[in-house]
Structure formats: C-alpha cells, structure tokens
Amino acid sequence: MIDSCAFDNEYYIREQTLCILERVERFNHKLYLEFGGKLLYDFHAARVLPGYDPNVKMRLLQQLKNQADILLCIYAGDIERKKIRADFGITYDADAMKLIDDLKTWEIDVLGVVITRFDNQPAAVLFKNKLERRGIRVYTHRFTKGYPTDVDMIVSDEGYGANENIKTEKPLVIVTGPGPGSGKLATCLSQLYHDYNHGRKSGYAKFETFPIWNIPLNHPVNIAYEAATADIRDFNLIDPFHLEAYGQTTVNYNRDVEIFPVLRHILQKITGGESFYKSPTDMGVNRAGFAIVDDAAVQEAAKQEILRRYFRYHCEYAMGFTDRETVKRVELFIQNLNLEPTYRTVVAPAHQAANEAQNHDGKGNNGIYCGAAIQLRDGAIVTGSNSPLMHAASSLILNASKYLAEIPDKIKLLSPNITQSISRFKNEVLGEKAVSLDLQETLIALSISATTNPAAQLALEKLGDLKGCEVHITHIPTPGDEAGLRRLGVNVTSDPNFATKNLYIG
16 A cells, blocks of 8 residues: 655645636636546546545635636536446436535535537436426537538537527636546637627636646656546647647647647637647646655556556456457556556455465355455455355455454354345345345444444444555456445455356346
C-alpha cells in the first residue's frame, strides 16, 4: 500500500481557483468551462496521485459556486445502451441523477441537464420525463449538422443555432457530464454561438485532470490515463501546435490534438475571426501537475493503477465486454514499464491461498478453488479461500477484520444458526442450488451476529479500516461479492477466471 501524501490539495485548490478566475476575466466575465473527468468520487485520480482528495473538485466548486452555473450533459446513446460507470456499477443516467443529488448535499444546484445527440431514443425520452417531473430543467440537443468538416453549416442557424439557447446568469458556466463523449464541447460552442449572435463576447476553456500537461509524456501517471481509456483508444502525445507556437514541450491527448484545427476554425467563425488559442494546451486550465509533492510515490501509485487496469481488461475480455486490442494495449504498457502481474503485491498470496484450499479435501465448490488476498494499511497480507460455507471474498473480509480486531483464529464470528438459516432460505425458499454465502450475505450475517457476539461486534467496527486497501481474487467476483467489495471501498482486481461452471450467475 502507498500511504505517502504525494499531492497538496490546498495548494491545488488555490492555484486552480486563481487560474479559472483569470480565464473568466479574460473573456469579459463570461466563460464556458468544459469540465472533464469526475466532479465527485474521482477515484482514478486518488489512486494515481496519493493524497488527492477524490472530492477536491467539489471543494473547488464551493469556492466558485456564487460565480458559477452548472450544466450537466449526457449523451442519449449512453442512456439507450445503459452504459455503466464501473466504479459504482450504475448506468450513466443513474450516475447523472446521483450527481444532481450529491451536488445538492454540497449546496450546489444544477441549472439544467442537456441530453445531447438526442433523437427521441425511448430510454432518453424516459430519462427526460423522469427529470422534468422531479422539477429538473432538461434541454435536448440534436446531432450538429455538418460536424466536424462543414464549418459553415456547423456555425449556422441549422447547426449550433438549432440548439436552444440556455439562459445563464453567472460569469462562469461549468459544463460537465458522465464519461467521455457526453457532448460537453458541443454544448459550450452552441452557447458561444448564441452569445456572439447577441453581441456578447464570451469565451471557452477546458479543465481536464489527465493527461497532466506539464509532466513527461511517458510518466507513469500519463500512461495510467492511457490505460484507463484503452477501450476508447485514447493516447497521449506531444502537443505539436504548442511546440510550434511556443517552442515548449507539453502533453495532450489525441482527440484534443486531432480536433484542434477544426475547433480553431469553428471558434474563428463564431467570433468573426478572433483566435482564442494557439494550441490545445492553451485551452486548458489544469494545475494538478504543480501540486505533486512526491514524484516517486506518484510514479509507483500509477504503476499499480496500470496493473489494476491490466487485470480489469482481461476480465472484461473474458466476459465479452471488450476486445482483444484493448487487452493488448495494456499488456504493452506493462511490458514497457518492465512490470509483471505479480508486481501487484496481493496477486501471489491469492494464488497461494487457492492452492492451499485445493490441497484440503472438501474445500472447493464443484471442483473450483478460489483464493483471495488483501494488503492492510500496516503492510500485512491476509488471505481467504472459498468453502461450502462461504465465498473466498467472504472468508477474506472476515479474516481481515479478525486480524485488525486482534481476535484469535479459533473464535468464530458467525453463529452457525444464522449461517444455516440463510443457507436454508436460499435453498428451500429461493430455490438456489448454491448456498455458499457471498460477501453481501456474509456482511449481513456478521451484523446480526454482532448483536449477541462481542467478537463479531469488534470485527464489524474494523470494516471501515479496509477502505483503500488492495485486494486480489483468483476468480471474477460474483455480483454479491462485487457489491460488497465496492461498499467496503477496497481496490479489487481478479484473474479472468469464473467462479462457477454455470453460464448464468445470479
């Protein structure tokens, strides 16, 4: 585990606030800021920048809330195909609604939701109806005619002009959305078009945390961003426009560099010839690179994140969610960094736990032996394995909580009456063949046992200490295991093996 505080959040907030406000002032106190990445719970950033507050952007927004309106964009196609946000296991439309709720808890209101590339998709219409009937203003933007090559059509009443002009009052308009391709840029440019048509010379800028423009191209943090977006084929490169204009080497990513000539032409067309920027890097306002205070710790954390992505994509390939090219890209990253899968500390102990389970008759479920390992904050490695009673993840978490609570191995945490009752319920009432307890069921059993068992109560109180710990399992977690591990906040990876020979896993 990497506990080093390698990122200075307070310095970052100060510098980032000043940078954004300077850009607002530059554009006559009206700036549309395309806000990339995650507003809340940015766990990727927290994993690669140890010490980074996953909610630091919300703290930044609180500094700016009296000067900022917020628009939330979501691509209608992502709603229709039920795209999943992996770290929460929820769809993008559910994530959008969750974000609106979360913003309210920070006393920040969303001005409205923009459904982009809207074409009356049934799921998008349903989403629109849900929001409007709960008092949320919803705007719909169609696909922009002529985009990306016919600039005369794009910058016309049939292009950006066909989109409704969203009335904003504050000098800063933050345009955000779940995931890439949500239509943030098109929304910003539509607003610019309307503003200039009404004689207001507003501006545009972009706030993306990754890649970090002022660290080397092959820095592990920037490679970790490439690994995180391997499935959408993003890659980093030196910004050629910035190099030509200023003689300075900076890092950007392919989509921004590829679209920049078109974007510059669009901006010039909107403004009547005025050029905002000379390079994609010029558009950005990100100051994260300046807040790194321990580069060695950051590099190590980023290498670990690349390995997590390696395991994740292998599992997604086994489940049919991604293609072989994505897997090969991440394999190339770890080869270039001279990494092995076992460089992730918990991998080898998990395999050893599975092997030890296999050496004990009756431990496997239908001949499948699963092992799991967790590295705790003090560096200790605790393992678990599956049995007819419980899944490997369940055994692991119980063993880890016993270790933290200093409970001897021979003391049982779960009452046999409770586990047998749950097993009978699953078998006799629900008609399930597998009665082994998954992690969610085990956590419920632990909480019930805690009412009469002081040891179980002590173990229960230690579960919060598992947050942020590293876990590896030799088999893909079942839905109940995955949900339980996510709730505990651990960083979990697994081998691309299935824990059952059945095709359907309920």
